[in-house]
Amino acid sequence: MSAALIEAGNLTVRYGSKAAVDGVSFQVPKGRVVGLLGHNGAGKTSLMKALVGLSSFDGNLSVLGLNPLRDREKLLEQLSYIPDVAILPRWARVDQLITLMSGMHPRFSADRARTLLKRTSVGPRDKIKTLSKGMVVQLHLALMAAIDAKVMILDEPTLGLDILSRKSFYEMLIDEWCDGERSVLISTHQVEEIETLLSDVIMLNEGKLVLSISLEDMDTRFVGLSHDPAQAEQIASAHPLLRYRQAGQSAALFDGAPPEHITALGQRFRPSLVDLFVALTRAPERSRQQA
Structure with a gap:
């Protein structure tokens, strides 16, 4: 089996003639916490469904060395998945659910739960x-988390929760499940809130992969530059990814270090994941307006 827990090569998921996921390629090594980011309709849920064998696909996809469609039963012994609409039977008691899980999943630990x-x-x-x-x-x-799995996939797991509930959820996930060997893939809209938890990020825009990178490499690759408004025209001539306001100042975000004469016009800073998300993705309504 490859060292990567998830490998996708030119992966495409279609619904009729529409490609919800369009030729994406990426890897998820072991021991990573990966944020899957994108606007509504970007293809996040379609990608996750392909990873757990709920959607057919074209291209290459391996999860834990298995084909999610052909080997789904074996895959689900080693993978945990919480979809965006997670439903538990309302009639059941918690202890009944634990007993039920004990009989259903060979790697589930009631004591751990x-x-x-x-x-x-x-x-x-x-x-x-x-x-x-x-x-x-x-x-x-x-x-x-009581399942002895190697990969966990979470689709908007804290959607609709208050900030304290979201904080408790992520604390338990990191403290009790992530151990340096397992990997978790989290789709979320709370980009700023989970940035400090992530080791890697995958960004989708209208089905296409626009970024797959570790946060460590992101810090060395992308450069923020705050500057005086009078320098705006010169900054724009260097073609930044994004021009915006940062802490009340004019700012620009570059893919790679800008030329020295441009860098000398301002003060470098570390761009946030939110800044990068805005720079590399486009809301669907904006795309329609500018088409």
């Missing part, structure tokens, strides 16, 4: 229908 639940406010005798949305999400993560 009970230990993880101690980090939450969810009790073993609680019924699902009495839990808040945040508590249901915490429960779902505890159940998935």
Whole structure:
């Protein structure tokens, strides 16, 4: 098996004539926390469905050395997946779900699930229908993290939760599941909130891959330059990816270091992941307006 837990080569997912994912190639090595970023309709969910064998695809795709479509049953023994609409049976109690999971999944540990639940406010005798949305999400993560899997795929796992619930979710994910060997792929809109958790980022724009990079390499590749508004024309002549306001000052973002005479016009800074996301992706409504 390859050292990469996930490998995609020219991967395409189609719905009729539309390519929701259009010829993307990337790798996810072991021990990584990868953010999958893109606007609504960018292809994130379609990509995730292909990774877990829920969508057919063209091109090459290997997850844990397996073909997700052909080897789906074997793959799901080693992969955990929480979709964007995670539903648990409302009639069940928490302890009943743990018993159910014990009988369904060969790598599920009931003891591990009970230990993880101690980090939450969810009790073993609680019924699902009495839990808040945040508590249901915490429960779902505890159940998935109790599976001895190598890859976890999360599609907008904290959508609709308040900031404290989101913080608790990610703390449990990082503390209790990420161990340097496993990898997690997280699709989210809360780019700024999870930047400090990520080791890598994959960006999609209208189905196409616009960036696949580690945050370490991102810091050396992309350069922010704050400058006086009077220098705007000279800065623009160097063709930055984005011109915007940063901490009340005019700023520009470059792919690679700008020429020395341009760098001398301002002050370098580290661009944030949000800055880079804005520079490299375009909201669908903007695309339609400018077409």
